[in-house]
Amino acid sequence: MEATQEFLSTAYTPMRIAKSVEDARARISRRAVGELTVDRLSFGYDLAYNADSLGRVCLISLHAGTLTDRTDATSATLRKAIAFIETNAEREITLADIAAAAFVTPRALQYAFRRHLDTTPLAHLRRVRLDAAHRDLLAADPGATTVTEIAMRWGFAHPGHFAGLYRDAYRRTPSDTLRLRV
Template identity: 45%
Template sequence: MTGHTRPEPVTWRSQGRFVASIASMRQLQLFNDRGGLAVNFDILRSTAPDIAIAGTQSKAFSLWETRSSSGFVTEPKYNAQLITIRFVTSGHIIYRRRSGDVDGVPTHATLVNFSDLREVQAYGAFSAVSGTFSVDVLTAAHAALTGRSDGTLPDLTPTASVATPAMMALFLTLRRVQEQIQAIECHDDLTFQLLKEVLSYQLLSAWPRRDAPAPSQAQDIPSRSLGRALDYIEANLSRALTLADIAAVAGISVRSLQNRFRRDLGRTPVQVILERRLAQVHQDLMSPAKASLSVAEIARSWGFVHMGDFGQRYRRQYGRTPTETRRTGRAL
């Protein structure tokens, strides 16, 4: 399909958060005209549409949840170098591609290159969580993950069983990020930014390949690499951290970084980052110098914007709520 390589804002635009509920043909037309998404929506038959969409989109990464009792049809508005993954939670979807049709059902997730797509049909009582990555982002993630910079992507299969632990973990991360999008008004949550990066690594690691690479011998990584990684994390806790940057400082690939943390610390890099940020919050809550700041202000200063998620994490780590910690600090 030919189209715009650089779409106008009326065709597509970045949106930190979007929500739409379509219940009439008039609303459907207005949404297509103003929605700013990469596809046009239509319905399968002459009945009133019932389509709900909520998510976020940018040139690098988009994530949304779709629910529809009426079903729908979408067609791309323009060519784009994007890869879309979709986990169907109910119903059935068909991708009509130049290279052949692909079916999406609750037992099998789908991965489709946007430039290969002609049309998508979703049937009644449909719901799904979907994510779109730019090819450039996934190529860079593949290079960071493997330490190879050949500018290529692995040949991923168009469908994948969701029964494997790795695929289920990918789905749960996708859903969690989607829930956070709906719970916050801004994306200055440092954890949210890190989760988006992790999603690209999870996708490349979990999704099956047409020609699976032979397993390689695990390389022993000098302990100084782990030390450099931990030092960098500690020095940048209040800033947006990425695993690619941490791995680069440590002089290893992202995959090696993850393996080293799991092997030597029993935790992932993300878990370590969150634990250290929570420790800083804990220290500030106990500090008389921070007594004038609210719990929310202290949490935000360390990158926690979603207060419900922050409170649960804090209680798991310290066995009490942030407010209880604040009271203890004042009593000392």
């Protein structure tokens, strides 16, 4: 196990391998064609790494175990992602869009949200949209606007699902809020 960790750390970037030696079965094979080198890793344990220092393309085929990338799960990443979500909440955006805006991988983005907010990026997006729909319901004219129109505006395509999420968050139905008009 230590030899595997040392090989990976020397050949690529500093790595830490988790789990006990008794549980691990590591296999490494290397093929080279010209300047292209392909290392195939097969193992049954967790591997954490910082790929910043690689300075080259790293394509990974993982057959067993868990590969983790936590190096970009910083509060700066989170701030960029939240700013993008808040600016673009009314648009159709995906996890990949949010990650690209924060200049990280989708997985690193998920780690950042889990580490700092104990949620996921898409759950946060849903909450931002729900808050915006709540504000719109409070400001809307009940005679001119429907709950469904507001829900659809904020990306909630299924009115029943929207009503359930809304009720969980605000302890009243969206139609009750619409009738409250501020």
